[in-house]
Amino acid sequence: MRGLQQRHRLGEPTNIARTLAYLLGVAAIYGVTLTHYDYLAQYMFFAHRAQHLVLHHAAPFLIALAAPLPVLIEGLPMRIRQLFRGRLVARVLHPTYRVLQHPIIAPVLFVGLIYFWLIPEIHFDAMLSADLYQVMNWSMALDGLLFWWLIFDYRSPRQGGLGYGKRIVILLAVIPPQIVLGAYIAFSQEVIFDVYEVCGRAWPLDPLDDQRIGGLLTWIPATMMSVLGVLIVLSFIFRDARNEDTVHASHPAR
DSSP states (O other): OHHHHHHHHTTOOOOHHHHHHHHHHHHHHHHHHSSHHHHHHTTOHHHHHHHHHIIIIIHHHHHHHHOOHHHHHHHSOHHHHHHHTSHHIIIIIHHHHHHHTOTTHHHHHHHHHHHHHTSHHHHHHHHHOHHHHHHHHHHHHHHHHHHHHHHTOOSOGGGTOOOHHHHHHHHHHTHHHHHHHHHHHHHOSSOSOTHHHHHOOSSOOOHHHHHHHHHHHHHHHHHHHHHHHHHHHHHHHHHHHHHHHHHHHHSOOO
């Protein structure tokens, strides 16, 4: 909010839609991690998958689409801004960020984390350890932010952003592994994640039904987010084309 006020004073007000997208994304993360819903997610598999759908897909999707970095930087105290311009950022954070945002590494991490935390043995340990549970949830949220930040980078390829074709390929590449995993969970005839039997379920829902709903959440909404992402990237292409037409119209060849 401080950043919004600062930019308004500078004559650079932020679009209301971007502001709402950012606030909704932050509120969604809060809702599934710092409310009673988090308790439910520890005792129902489908609630857990819905929680990760928000943390890894929906909320980072909205936050990245809002492109809030200029506003957030403007809202920081000057001393902290100077830290971001220091050697630590230049020598450590920037190189690390570039590696994580590599067009091959980013989608592998995006899908790989989903698979990793759903390995039955690892999932069992994560759900029974308070510390590992937090690591699981926040690793999903941070990876989601990194992935969608790469996809919705408002910079055009000419300005240093990733090529639009590569963004679309990445979005399409992460769809099949999520379909395979979600379908495997949804159609399994055996209970894969028995930790919910050990701890007890919040509701008297049949274990296989709980698992099927969780599999469908891993499969359908997650893949639809990629399809929606492709449409948004296509809108970026049209935006750049319109901007070029405007430039050509204002500077006709002589």
